[in-house]
Amino acid sequence: MNREQVSRVLQQHGAVMVLGVLVIVGSLAFDSFATTGNAASVVVSSSFLAIIAIGMTFVIISGGIDLSVGSLFVLGGVLGAYGSQYGLVVALLLPLAVCGLVGLLQGLVIARTGMAPFIVTLAGLLGVRGLMLAISDEGATTYLVEDRAFAALGQGNVLGLTYPVYITIALSLAAMVLLQRTGFGQNVYAIGGNEQAAALMGVPVVRTKVYVYLMSGLLAGLAGALNAARLSSGVTILGIGMELDVIAAVVIGGTLLTGGAGGITGTVAGVLLLGVIQSLINQVGNLTSAFQQVVSGLFLALVVVAQRLLSKAQRLT
Amino acid sequence: MxxxxxxxxxxxxxxxxxxxxxxxxxxxxxxxxxxxxxxxxxxxxxxxxxxxxxxxxxxxxxxxxxxxxxxxxxxxxxxxxxxxxxxxxxxxxxxxxxxxxxxxxxxxxxxxxxxxxxxxxxxxxxxxxxxxxxxxxxxxxxxxxxxxxxxxxxxxxxxxxxxxxxxxxxxxxxxxxxxxxxxxxxxxxxxxxxxxxxxxxxxxxxxxxxxxxxxxxxxxxxxxxxxxxxxxxxxxxxxxxxxGRDLSEVRSQGTTRFSRDRAGTGTGTGTGTDGGQGRRSPVIEARGLTRRHVLDGVDVSVRPGEVVGLGGLLGAGRTETAKAIVGALPLDGGQVLVAGAPVRTGSTTAAIRAGVSLLPEDRKAEGIIPTLSVRENIALAALPSLGRGGVVSDAKIDRVVEIFMRRLRIKAASPHQLVSELSGGNQQKVLLARWLAVRPKVLLLDEPTRGIDVGAKAEVQALIDELALEGLGVLLISSDLEELVEGADRILVLRDGAVAGELSGDDVTEERIMATIAEQADG
CATH class of the missing domain: 3.40.50.300 (P-loop containing nucleotide triphosphate hydrolases)
Structure with a gap:
């Protein structure tokens, strides 16, 4: 392998490799780390972030960004809990419909007007947060999950892993096929790689972008609803600022913030990495969870520098 | 068929x-x-x-x-x-x-x-x-x-x-x-x-x-x-x-305002560039400028007071040669010497400090800053020399701006008018003023009269003459053959990124330039 190929492999699979190394180091250093209980807790708590990150991966590969997902996650939770009084179907469809609609609108504005995704979805973040506060009486009303079946969706488990973990796995596999093996996936890469060229090559740029933001909104709403089912209530404070964790996980996973390259495997690894780092810091004991953010931040900075160097190496050789 | x-x-x-x-x-x-x-x-x-x-x-x-x-x-x-x-x-x-x-x-x-x-x-x-x-x-x-x-x-x-x-x-x-x-x-x-x-x-x-x-x-x-x-x-x-130059028409009198007196071809009024310049050492010398696919061992030298023309078709490497000299084009090989001293290639800062200035071809994209005033546009490149300890002196700027606006006859309502409101010709003069304000030894002019009206064109051409008379070395790039022939003492013709021929004295004619461009590249 030459330098270029090594760089490419590191870019695409670096997150998986680092994840492997961290798990091994953690297992050797801490007795309580390599237990099934700990592994399950990392996986379970990561699953919600992962669902949102799948949508974000599509958005970022297409050359965009979606800041509204944190707010949509919270809104999805509140709507899911609220809707659960009318049964499982409403509890799932209500958040999907509202969050999907927000995603669709953002996508239409971005794709049709050419406005910067950063600004459009920042507006979405603020607007959706306001909407969430309005239906929860400024956060004073916490809707409790009434429907047993809905609660079971978030809490039930098979082989020590809750249903949301299996849903995440299924969604990840579907997303991989969608991204790698369909025309839509190819169009997402093409738009992020060179939008002008993609248009000249006959890629439906507007439609593809709209779908990407629609998908991101739907997945954020779904994750919120599942989280509400897990907690048995629509919590109005958890999830604020979550969009940044999601973006960090996607970037750590090797997806280029400039678009055009990346993948679902890396994103899942990126999400797990954040979870493992938190778990390791918990093992150290006397460190607070705030310290976890410092480490995550440093790690993200390292990844970004490494990506810059790697993409340079790939272009030069 | x-x-x-x-x-x-x-x-x-x-x-x-x-x-x-x-x-x-x-x-x-x-x-x-x-x-x-x-x-x-x-x-x-x-x-x-x-x-x-x-x-x-x-x-x-x-x-x-x-x-x-x-x-x-x-x-x-x-x-x-x-x-x-x-x-x-x-x-x-x-x-x-x-x-x-x-x-x-x-x-x-x-x-x-x-x-x-x-x-x-x-x-x-x-x-x-x-x-x-x-x-x-x-x-x-x-x-x-x-x-x-x-x-x-x-x-x-x-x-x-x-x-x-x-x-x-x-x-x-x-x-x-x-x-x-x-x-x-x-x-x-x-x-x-x-x-x-x-x-x-x-x-x-x-x-x-x-x-x-x-x-x-x-x-x-x-x-x-x-x-x-x-x-x-x-x-x-x-x-x-x-x-668009008819072969028979070429010999007719030109209409440019250049008045260069080339030894042997007395088209002008005799402005005193004598044969003595031939003995003066070059103020700038570029040797073997090379960049893959773009330039192939281009040698250029300009003596003080000399106007050297760069001819050739579009894509022959004229603009690239100028950019290479001023450090705006990364090179695979070659050397640039100003007054005998080597200048680091690939750095515009080094080139400007050594006294080389480029008036770029694309005035809008690479030259004027439309949101700034005439005064600010003129002073931009010279700012480091117009102050002390990094603090720029307003009085010094005013003086320099005033001198050049008068000298280049820049028509603006005031120094504070936005440069984007001026005509193309005046914008070009503002750019010329910007580079003259840094007191260069060599001026590279890439299509200095493109897109400006006839009157302004003549003024700019007369200005180029004056500057050369004062001892500046000028490299003139132009697609206008007449402008090249009337304005330059010597012409280098480029083809496919290499020097295809050098014309001087009686050979500086439109016919000879065209013939040099047309020569079949051997091999």
Whole structure:
């Protein structure tokens, strides 16, 4: 392998490799780390972030960004809990419909007007947060999950892993096929790689972008609803600022913030990495969870520098 | 040979296209017939790219008719043109560099397996098979950008042709190809021709035109200057058609305001540049400037008080030479000496500090800062010398700005007027003032009179004269042959990134420049 190929492999699979190394180091250093209980807790708590990150991966590969997902996650939770009084179907469809609609609108504005995704979805973040506060009486009303079946969706488990973990796995596999093996996936890469060229090559740029933001909104709403089912209530404070964790996980996973390259495997690894780092810091004991953010931040900075160097190496050789 | 019996697959009839202030195309008619390779030539601003954009649906014509396979046609978007079988290959590869070769080639037409899912193995196999026919032998799973530019160009070509093209338009396809790749390209073009596909070939490299084209259309100032079989047009005549200089007309008196007195050719009034300058050592000397595909060992030297002209067709490396000297173009090799001392290449800061200034070709993109005032634009480059300890003195700026506005006769309401509100000629003078304010030893002028009105043109030309008289070394780049001949003491003619000849004394004539450009490159 030459330098270029090594760089490419590191870019695409670096997150998986680092994840492997961290798990091994953690297992050797801490007795309580390599237990099934700990592994399950990392996986379970990561699953919600992962669902949102799948949508974000599509958005970022297409050359965009979606800041509204944190707010949509919270809104999805509140709507899911609220809707659960009318049964499982409403509890799932209500958040999907509202969050999907927000995603669709953002996508239409971005794709049709050419406005910067950063600004459009920042507006979405603020607007959706306001909407969430309005239906929860400024956060004073916490809707409790009434429907047993809905609660079971978030809490039930098979082989020590809750249903949301299996849903995440299924969604990840579907997303991989969608991204790698369909025309839509190819169009997402093409738009992020060179939008002008993609248009000249006959890629439906507007439609593809709209779908990407629609998908991101739907997945954020779904994750919120599942989280509400897990907690048995629509919590109005958890999830604020979550969009940044999601973006960090996607970037750590090797997806280029400039678009055009990346993948679902890396994103899942990126999400797990954040979870493992938190778990390791918990093992150290006397460190607070705030310290976890410092480490995550440093790690993200390292990844970004490494990506810059790697993409340079790939272009030069 | 032209088969005039065949119906044109694509035809322009009296096409006009107007932009604010310019008539870019003025009643242009051109017919592309199946199985012909049609050269489209013309200098900058002749209307070539506008015509291509009309053919490919990027622009809508204001007048005239576009006909496709005998029927009137209107292409609202590039996609419409593509669907009608018109493919375009641009000078810069318009593909997605980070995607694999196979995916670029087959995007939108990937072979499908079960459930409509893309069959990656079949896709890669097909890509390999298709590309083998274009002399590209590579792992098609690699990202496109890992290929050389030539191979990328071939992928673009293969993609364009495989979309059932009836017409292929190539805009300077060889500008970044190696000679071997050019041969492959020509092979592909001949194959297309034999398959009955019409090829429109745009290039400034005359050698190539004669190798591969059978028809030619020359555009000049938005009109067709000539159209017909290429075989009947000799090289020198083609150049004179492009440049719009009739061979017999060349000897007539010029209209520029230059008054250079070249030893031997007394066209001017005698301004005192004597033969003595020949003995003075060069103020700037560039040796062996080389950059792959762009410059090939260019040597230039300018003595104090001398105006050296750089001639040649568009794409011959004139602008690149100037940029290389001033450090704005990374070099693979070569050396620049100012007053005998070497200057670090690839650094504009080093070049400016050594006393080299460039007035760029594209005034809007590379020169003026439209949101700043005349005063700020003039002072910009000289700021470091107009203060102490990093704090700029307003009084000093005012003095410098006042001197140059008066001296260059810049017509502005006040120094505080926005530079974007001035006329093109005055903007050019502001830029000239900016560089004169840093007190350069050498001034590189790239098309200093393009796009400015006649009066301002004459003023700028007179100014160049004055500056040289004061001892500045000037390198003058111009597509206007008259301007070069009247304004320069000596002319270097570039062709394909190398110096094709140097003209001095009696040889500085428009005819000699054209003849030098036309000389067949040996080998």
């Amino acid at each position: 032209r088969r005039t019996d065949l119906e044109p697959v694509l035809e322009a009839r009296g096409i006009s296209k107007r932009f604010p202030g310019v008539l870019a195309l003025d009643g242009v008619s051109l017919a592309l017939r199946p199985g012909e390779v049609h050269a489209l030539v013309g200098e900058n601003g002749a209307g070539k790219s506008t015509l291509i954009k009309v053919f490919t649906g990027v622009y809508q014509p204001d007048g005239g008719e576009l006909r496709h396979q005998g029927q009137p046609a209107a292409f609202g978007t590039p996609m419409d043109a593509q669907r009608a079988g018109i493919s375009t290959i641009y000078q810069e590869v318009n593909l997605v560099p980070m995607m694999s070769v196979a995916r670029n080639l087959l995007l939108g037409r990937e072979p499908r397996g079960r459930f409509g899912v893309i069959d990656a193995a079949a896709m890669n196999g097909e890509a390999e098979r298709v590309l083998a026919g274009y002399g590209v032998d590579t792992d098609v799973r690699r990202p496109l950008r890992s290929l050389g530019v030539g191979a990328q160009q071939m992928v673009a070509l293969a993609r364009a042709v495989s979309i059932d093209a009836r017409v292929v338009i190539m805009d300077e396809p060889t500008s970044s190809l190696e000679p071997r790749e050019v041969e492959t390209l020509f092979g592909v073009i001949r194959r297309l021709r034999d398959q009955g596909i019409a090829v429109m070939y745009v290039s400034h490299r005359l050698d190539e035109l004669y190798q591969v084209c059978d028809q030619v259309t020359v555009l000049r100032d938005g009109r067709v200057a000539h159209t017909g079989a290429l075989a009947g047009v000799e090289r020198l005549r083609l150049i004179s058609l492009m440049l």
